[in-house]
Amino acid sequence: MTKLLRSWVVSANTAETDFPLNNLPYGVFSTENDGPRCGVAIGDFVLDVQASEKAGFFDFDGTLQAPNWNAFMALGPERWAQLRARLSELLAEGSPDRSILGAFLTAQADATLHMPFQVSEYTDFYSSRHHAFNVGSLFRDPENALSPNWLHIPIGYNGRASSVVVSGTDIRRPNGQLKAPGSDAPVFGPSQRFDLELEMGAIVGQASEGPVSVQQADDMIFGYVLLNDWSARDIQAWEYQPLGPFQSKATATTISPWIVTKAALEPFRTATPSREVPLLPYLQEPGPMLFDIDLDVALAPEGRVETVLARTNYNEMYYSAAQQLAHHTSSGCPMQVGDLLGSGTISGPEPGNRGSLLELSWAGQQPVQLDTGEERTFLEDGDTLTLRGAAQGEGYRIGFGECTGTLLPTEVSS
Amino acid sequence: MTKLLRSWVVSANTAETDFPLNNLPYGVFSTENDGPRCGVAIGDFVLDVQASEKAGFFDFDGTLQAPNWNAFMALGPERWAQLRARLSELLAEGSPDRSILGAFLTAQADATLHMPFQVSEYTDFYSSRHHAFNVGSLFRDPENALSPNWLHIPIGYNGRASSVVVSGTDIRRPNGQLKAPGSDAPVFGPSQRFDLELEMGAIVGQASEGPVSVQQADDMIFGYVLLNDWSARDIQAWEYQPLGPFQSKATATTISPWIVTKAALEPFRTATPSREVPLLPYLQEPGPMLFDIDLDVALAPEGRVETVLARTNYNEMYYSAAQQLAHHTSSGCPMQVGDLLGSGTISGPEPGNRGSLLELSWAGQQPVQLDTGEERTFLEDGDTLTLRGAAQGEGYRIGFGECTGTLLPTEVSS
Numbered sequence: 001m002t003k004l005l006r007s008w009v010v011s012a013n014t015a016e017t018d019f020p021l022n023n024l025p026y027g028v029f030s031t032e033n034d035g036p037r038c039g040v041a042i043g044d045f046v047l048d049v050q051a052s053e054k055a056g057f058f059d060f061d062g063t064l065q066a067p068n069w070n071a072f073m074a075l076g077p078e079r080w081a082q083l084r085a086r087l088s089e090l091l092a093e094g095s096p097d098r099s100i101l102g103a104f105l106t107a108q109a110d111a112t113l114h115m116p117f118q119v120s121e122y123t124d125f126y127s128s129r130h131h132a133f134n135v136g137s138l139f140r141d142p143e144n145a146l147s148p149n150w151l152h153i154p155i156g157y158n159g160r161a162s163s164v165v166v167s168g169t170d171i172r173r174p175n176g177q178l179k180a181p182g183s184d185a186p187v188f189g190p191s192q193r194f195d196l197e198l199e200m201g202a203i204v205g206q207a208s209e210g211p212v213s214v215q216q217a218d219d220m221i222f223g224y225v226l227l228n229d230w231s232a233r234d235i236q237a238w239e240y241q242p243l244g245p246f247q248s249k250a251t252a253t254t255i256s257p258w259i260v261t262k263a264a265l266e267p268f269r270t271a272t273p274s275r276e277v278p279l280l281p282y283l284q285e286p287g288p289m290l291f292d293i294d295l296d297v298a299l300a301p302e303g304r305v306e307t308v309l310a311r312t313n314y315n316e317m318y319y320s321a322a323q324q325l326a327h328h329t330s331s332g333c334p335m336q337v338g339d340l341l342g343s344g345t346i347s348g349p350e351p352g353n354r355g356s357l358l359e360l361s362w363a364g365q366q367p368v369q370l371d372t373g374e375e376r377t378f379l380e381d382g383d384t385l386t387l388r389g390a391a392q393g394e395g396y397r398i399g400f401g402e403c404t405g406t407l408l409p410t411e412v413s414s
Numbered sequence: 415m416t417k418l419l420r421s422w423v424v425s426a427n428t429a430e431t432d433f434p435l436n437n438l439p440y441g442v443f444s445t446e447n448d449g450p451r452c453g454v455a456i457g458d459f460v461l462d463v464q465a466s467e468k469a470g471f472f473d474f475d476g477t478l479q480a481p482n483w484n485a486f487m488a489l490g491p492e493r494w495a496q497l498r499a500r501l502s503e504l505l506a507e508g509s510p511d512r513s514i515l516g517a518f519l520t521a522q523a524d525a526t527l528h529m530p531f532q533v534s535e536y537t538d539f540y541s542s543r544h545h546a547f548n549v550g551s552l553f554r555d556p557e558n559a560l561s562p563n564w565l566h567i568p569i570g571y572n573g574r575a576s577s578v579v580v581s582g583t584d585i586r587r588p589n590g591q592l593k594a595p596g597s598d599a600p601v602f603g604p605s606q607r608f609d610l611e612l613e614m615g616a617i618v619g620q621a622s623e624g625p626v627s628v629q630q631a632d633d634m635i636f637g638y639v640l641l642n643d644w645s646a647r648d649i650q651a652w653e654y655q656p657l658g659p660f661q662s663k664a665t666a667t668t669i670s671p672w673i674v675t676k677a678a679l680e681p682f683r684t685a686t687p688s689r690e691v692p693l694l695p696y697l698q699e700p701g702p703m704l705f706d707i708d709l710d711v712a713l714a715p716e717g718r719v720e721t722v723l724a725r726t727n728y729n730e731m732y733y734s735a736a737q738q739l740a741h742h743t744s745s746g747c748p749m750q751v752g753d754l755l756g757s758g759t760i761s762g763p764e765p766g767n768r769g770s771l772l773e774l775s776w777a778g779q780q781p782v783q784l785d786t787g788e789e790r791t792f793l794e795d796g797d798t799l800t801l802r803g804a805a806q807g808e809g810y811r812i813g814f815g816e817c818t819g820t821l822l823p824t825e826v827s828s
Contacts, residue, residue: 175745177694185691243658330589
């Protein structure tokens with residue numbers, strides 16, 4: 001396994017930073033005096049990629065002058081590798097350019113982070129075996145928890161790209177149609193069962209017109225983010241038959257602000273689990289396409305310390321993002337640069353590995369105890385939810401930064 | 415009811431043209447020598463709107479120089495009304511500008527039509543009572559054909575914007591997972607039950623951040639198109655539980671090339687039907703928000719004459735596009751300029767009013783007879799499907815142009 005690569009940015013040379021030279025994740029930041037522009041995280045700093053290109057340190061056809069990474073992604077894998085190699089060189093210990101580049105560093109504490117890319121379309125999958133089993137047990141039958149298609153298809157649905165927001169954006173508890181068991185008709189009001197979903201998101205960096213193979217799909221993926229797919233369970237329960245979740249999943253989806261590239265995650269590739277039933281050939285992986293990434297989610301009531309609700313790992317997925325993407329194109333569906341694929345809630349085998357309050361509180365029957373002495377079944381107004389994740393190398397970590405959001409009360413209409 | 419408004423473009427002054435002066439629908443066209451640009455249909459011609467703005471006949475901040483109508487839509491209803499008023503004046507009989515404008519006309523026969531707007535996101539609803547009843551009867555139970563939520567919610571799901579194509583684009587029969595009743599496992603192959611869906615599409619012309627009322631939603635709609643949501647029934651049957659249709663609806667959705675504005679349709683407003691159960695207040699309409707638009711769909715086998723499969727009317731909807739859009743925002747879901755809302759398949763009460771082969775052939779049990787002597791349960795390779803529609807005024811019609819597409823065989827992978 002690769003070791004820590006040393007940078008002249010001293011804060012990048014620790015085992016604790018999310019952003020060593022091995023990582024180099026891409027984001028969009030602004031400062032008090034300058035608007036949103038492309039940057040790369042290194043230790044406690046962000047290097048201004050826009051300014052670096054302007055200064056002549058590299059040249060990517062002006063794509064790095066845009067306030068998001070879409071145009072750069074469209075250039076393709078060869079150019080992706082070139083920028084990464086050049087940044088690795090420029091930021092390495094002993095780089096002759098450090099004195100000039102030092103002027104292009106901003107402390108992350110002084111930077112506001114924005115959406116790192118423009119989301120073209122957003123698809124959410126349902127590809128964690130334990131999550132699907134838990135949900136199926138709760139709402140259907142533990143004996144037949146998985147729907148008959150689940151072991152054959154990476155089940156997914158189209159989400160709402162306009163609702164994807166960057167970490168730090170406040171979330172407003174939604175109104176919706178709610179129907180209590182036994183009542184004749186629904187009422188309209190604030191969701192009482194608002195929940196988080198701990199997921200990873202894969203970012204499509206290359207467009208396609210027709211069906212692609214799993215290998216081609218893996219090649220098309222530019223990078224990964226943490227993703228919290230906020231979900232209104234009560235709205236979902238009433239609306240989802242027969243065409244699936246709609247408004248229950250449309251309030252917001254939060255992503256972490258740094259795109260961790262597939263290149264940075266290469267040392268952490270791992271295989272999907274052995275198959276319970278054989279996959280059709282178009283879904284079979286030619287190599288390991290999952291990643292070993294530790295994940296957790298914490299809840300902090302308003303003004304109180306946080307409690308880690310669950311710890312899990314991206315390697316718990318039954319289907320990789322490459323498999324999801326290959327399936328996504330199987331009908332001929334065109335994919336676009338900037339498409340975002342949510343993994344689906346990632347749960348592990350143990351109760352402490354469950355990536356949603358729906359599972360953690362077993363649909364509200366078993367309240368979750370917080371370290372503050374409070375308890376939760378679903379989210380309360382003022383709660384701040386924070387996802388964190390990192391792949392653990394030898395003496396370094398490839399971190400994602402925080403994926404956080406605070407739940408505000410429903411807006412009262414005037 | 416308004417009468418025919420007369421134009422100096424003589425072919426616009428007939429009861430048969432889709433494009434009298436009363437209509438003025440917006441599209442994007444190209445010619446042998448010039449690329450895609452904004453135009454408006456008048457009789458047998460298209461007026462070059464880009465050139466007209468350049469020549470100083472109006473000024474909409476350069477938005478009409480773009481190769482689609484999105485930037486113009488973003489200007490809002492006041493500016494929409496101004497352009498329509500100005501075009502009505504310029505193209506009216508006796509206009510002093512006719513000699514100059516005549517140079518900006520292209521015969522529609524010489525124009526290639528393109529997507530009139532860039533689709534931001536695409537949502538497909540399920541809002542025809544007869545369609546929902548027919549499908550529920552086929553797949554569930556005629557006694558409980560409507561799902562319990564149907565009379566309360568305009569049920570919808572997010573579709574795939576990247577798959578929306580303009581009329582005239584060939585459609586490729588998709589591959590997908592198919593599972594025969596009684597078989598243990600699915601196979602991967604060409605859909606055997608590929609179908610059309612006769613729908614209308616509403617185009618959102620104004621963005622919103624939070625929930626909007628039904629009246630605000632109606633105000634946000636810029637115009638309407640015909641829409642054929644091609645559907646693979648066999649892929650859908652196997653994939654759709656529990657999260658709804660996905661690849662079965664992702665191959666293509668065809669829209670007609672002209673955006674018929676809401677303004678042109680004003681004389682044809684009509685109310686949704688009386689409610690079987692009361693609607694929640696957020697879905698109640700303050701006035702008539704449907705439109706009386708005759709619709710039909712015809713099938714032509716390769717090289718043969720077409721047969722009209724069904725005739726129906728947009729007034730058969732149980733929910734209007736304004737109600738759908740208000741519901742769409744109820745969770746706080748942000749809407750964007752260029753969002754497209756499919757009505758759902760529009761079926762009427764009689765067998766001849768059914769807007770899909772699924773219903774017309776009663777899931778393949780009752781083949782449909784064509785005028786050529788052939789019959790169909792689902793679509794065959796080489797079939798051309800054409801939707802047509804018009805609101806009928808006194809001595810004129812507000813037509814949509816054709817929404818057509820030909821089904822090609824599945825591509826054999828190399």
